[in-house]
Amino acid sequence: MTTPRIEIDLDKIRENTRTLVTHLARRGITLTGVTKAVCGCPALAGAMLAGGATGLADARLANIQRLRRAGLTCPITMIRPPMRSEVRQIVRNCETSYNTEPEILAALSEAAVRRGVIHNVVLLVEMGDMRDGILPAQLVRISTYVTGKPGLALKGIAANFSCLGDVAPDAAAMAMLSDLANDIEGACGPMLETVSGGASANLTWALGQGPPGRINNLRLG
Template sequence: MNTPRLEIDCAKIAANAKLLINTLKPYGIDIVPVTKVFMGHPEIAASLISSGVKMLADSRIENIERMRHAGITVPMMLIRTPMLSQVDRVVLSCEVSLNTELVIIRALSKAAKNMGYYHGVIVMVELGDLREGVMPEQLLSIISETLMLPNIIFKGIGANLTCRYGVAPEQDNMNFLAKLVKDVEQQLGISAEIVSGGNSANLIWAFSLNPHQSHVVNQLRLGEAVYFGVEALNKHPIAGGHTEIVTLVAEVIESNIKPSLPWGRRCANAFGEMPEVIDKGQVKQALLALGRQDINPSGIIPPQGLTIISSNSDHIVVESVGEALQVGQEVRFNLDYSGLLTAMTSPYVKKYFYH
């Protein structure tokens, strides 16, 4: 089998999605799995749909179009604010998009009217993480103008935390979101069908809710929780979830006993770095046919007895304790989110899906 490769267990992904659907249902929260880390791969989409999800989300219109071309028909949500240059494609392939700019919502309205379509809009509000979102004091006026646009359906209000500065979703900022929703509904005489409260970082907050008390958030956009079986704040496993779903397999192309200290005058390496070197004497060193063009090296977790020492474009250098690795031997790594994201994006890493 080809290396480097990803081995992806679709059955475990479906099981995690079903677990989250059932766990959050008593709180009145629906999940929308985000497929971007898998580049909208149809195998992943089909697995998620088999678990019972009713909508999929992605940040790239190309990924959503890929799923559409593969015959995926469930409603789609674009979770990155649409580009002005792509509004026609967004209206054609997505039922809903997250938005912060009136100029883009107006362009979506024009495109939808020209095509004879209707497009749903969720207006994102800023809660402190300072990525996407209109400022709270602007929310009312932007929604008011959105409501007047032809062929646009106002679907609700959304928020996102943790992704830029790591601001945690907690009761205070979720209460503030609830207040904003209530103010908009009362002052404009409308009802927000969707309150999309955040991502996998919201799970600690969500699990702390009292299912017998009403609350406003009724949707979470989940990626990491589905594909890694963890909540995103502290990376704690979700009870009953699968945490080892994707494996990265790389091949040894050189194995040798070498000194741990380089010799000669040192300059910066090919990436402008001057890594610190520790004298450990002679070490069992191996080169893997896997490099930064394939993956973010900090995003892979080696097996016990193996340490990643350095990396460049085409190689990862490892040292082993115990038996030396053999040329041609396959080494299996776990990944974190950044490791999976970069490996999926690389055309040099083969992808194998298992059910």
């Protein structure tokens, strides 16, 4: 009798990714492949990239470092707010990170300037899940803070749904997230490249018929 194991069919991962990429592209939405559940497995990450994922994302620095050691050079995003002790390694290994705290943003700025790079910032917005994120009323203030920090570029906003709480990522929530993106641009100037509407819980909405608004990315894995 063999020991318990998980077998992953990389061909199916690639084809599933390609199918989702094709359907989402019709709505103007890109797919970022999340490798957290497979501990940053390079082979699976490669299958998602081969299927059309525009980049990779993870919530664990060790997984991201594993991907880099395997030679993957695609854009990688840290999709949780960094710890202070991780800042230097995140700037080294990730093009982008999700953030909520000015103190951490200041540390990322220092690390990016020291390394001579621009680090992309996506601000995580609290949309009712009560897990993490900036309150909408504070979003413009923190966005303005980011745009004033050397070494940082404000690239977008994102939200979590159906993670800690049971808030459904419905059309109303997506419309609100789109409005917040417009508010930031009106106050701060730079166009937001990414408005990430959430993760797999968003697929029913994303593959539906309603208007996508500003939502142009999902994080799937």
